[in-house]
Amino acid sequence: MSPALIITAIVTILAAATVMSLRNLVHCALAMAITFSGIAAIYLQLSAEFVGFAEILVYVGAIAILIVFAILLTRSGESPEKSVLTSGWGAGIVVSVLVFTALGWAVLNSAGLPKAATAAPETTVKNIGEALMGKFILPLEIVGLVLTAAMIGAVIIALKEDPKPDNSGRKS
Amino acid sequence: MTPLQACLLVSAFLFAIGFAGAVTRRHAILVLIGIELMLNAANLNFIAFWRFGPHPEALAGIMFVLFSMALAGAEAAVGLALVIAIYRHKKTSNLDEVKDLKG
Numbered sequence: 001m002s003p004a005l006i007i008t009a010i011v012t013i014l015a016a017a018t019v020m021s022l023r024n025l026v027h028c029a030l031a032m033a034i035t036f037s038g039i040a041a042i043y044l045q046l047s048a049e050f051v052g053f054a055e056i057l058v059y060v061g062a063i064a065i066l067i068v069f070a071i072l073l074t075r076s077g078e079s080p081e082k083s084v085l086t087s088g089w090g091a092g093i094v095v096s097v098l099v100f101t102a103l104g105w106a107v108l109n110s111a112g113l114p115k116a117a118t119a120a121p122e123t124t125v126k127n128i129g130e131a132l133m134g135k136f137i138l139p140l141e142i143v144g145l146v147l148t149a150a151m152i153g154a155v156i157i158a159l160k161e162d163p164k165p166d167n168s169g170r171k172s
Numbered sequence: 173m174t175p176l177q178a179c180l181l182v183s184a185f186l187f188a189i190g191f192a193g194a195v196t197r198r199h200a201i202l203v204l205i206g207i208e209l210m211l212n213a214a215n216l217n218f219i220a221f222w223r224f225g226p227h228p229e230a231l232a233g234i235m236f237v238l239f240s241m242a243l244a245g246a247e248a249a250v251g252l253a254l255v256i257a258i259y260r261h262k263k264t265s266n267l268d269e270v271k272d273l274k275g
Contacts, residue, residue: 001175009182016186016209020193025201032205039186039212042179046223051215051237058241063208063248070201070252074259085196086268092195100188107180108173114224115174121228131231132238139235143242150246154253161260 005045012038024079025071033064047120050128179220187213200255200265204248211244 015034022028036059043052071077086092107113132140173181190209193202215237222233259265 001173001178005175005178009178012182013185016189019205019209020189020197020202025199028202028205032208035186035209036212039216042182042216043219046179046219048219048223048234048237051219051234054238054241055215058245059208059212062245066248066252067201067205070255073256074201074265076199076201076265080199084198086198089196093192096188096192096195099191100184103184103187104181107177107184113174113176113180114226118224118226118228121223123228123231123234128231128234128238131235136235139239143239147242147246150250154249157250158253158256 002045005042008038008041008045012042023084024077026068026077029064029067029071032067033060036060036064047123050123050125174224176220176224179216183213183216183220186210186216198266198268200258200267200270201252203267204251204255207251208244208248211240211247215240 012035015031015038018031019028019035022031036055040052040055040060043049043055187210190206190213192206193209194206197203197206218233218236218240222228222231225233255265258270262270264270
């Protein structure tokens with residue numbers, strides 16, 4: 001296990017813990033961007049370069065900006081005075097600790113995991129493109145359809161409502 | 173500890189943190205961030221098993237992660253649009269106050 005992997009893992013874990021413990025939402029969004037950058041660095045070290053750069057493009061580039069825009073539009077940039085936790089937060093913490101304990105126990109004690117590290121696989125963008133256009137062409141088209149539908153749906157949901165609802169013809 | 177186990181432990185921690193955030197935080201946007209963290213934990217598992225599994229040349233893990241990223245993007249867009257619509261309707265994004273389905 002290389003030291004670089006350990007360092008990026010620690011940074012990722014600390015940033016993820018920061019996301020959920022800060023009070024100000026803007027700081028949470030920034031810590032989330034650091035978390036996603038750390039995950040992208042882990043992908044790069046696992047020789048999945050294309051996925052690592054796609055992670056940076058999609059998550060650090062698009063979703064973080066989307067979340068900052070949502071914070072702006074819902075005017076929740078200031079730290080709240082009241083509690084930031086829901087009423088039943090203790091049970092949630094207990095359940096998440098249980099989940100982590102169970103997963104960690106299973107990871108550390110499972111006998112079926114491959115022990116020896118294999119050689120790094122040869123994945124070029126050309127290989128990925130050929131697989132996407134050959135074997136995985138149907139899922140690719142379906143994902144394109146889903147993204148289009150989700151985009152149209154998001155625009156329609158977030159559209160400003162008509163101020164006069166008694167109008168028969170819908171404007172906007 | 174093998175590198176595979178290290179990656180799986182990091183991913184388990186990310187999942188637990190995302191779950192804790194999605195369940196305990198009060199703001200709707202933070203719940204969405206928690207869901208994104210959980211999805212990323214699953215993606216990290218896919219990549220780790222792809223890298224250390226027996227057949228990395230089949231590219232199945234990479235394809236799974238790419239499609240899952242696209243779906244996560246769609247989910248985030250629709251979820252944030254819903255948060256904005258709820259804020260416009262009820263003037264709050266506190267999930268404790270958004271209890272009723274009927275507007």
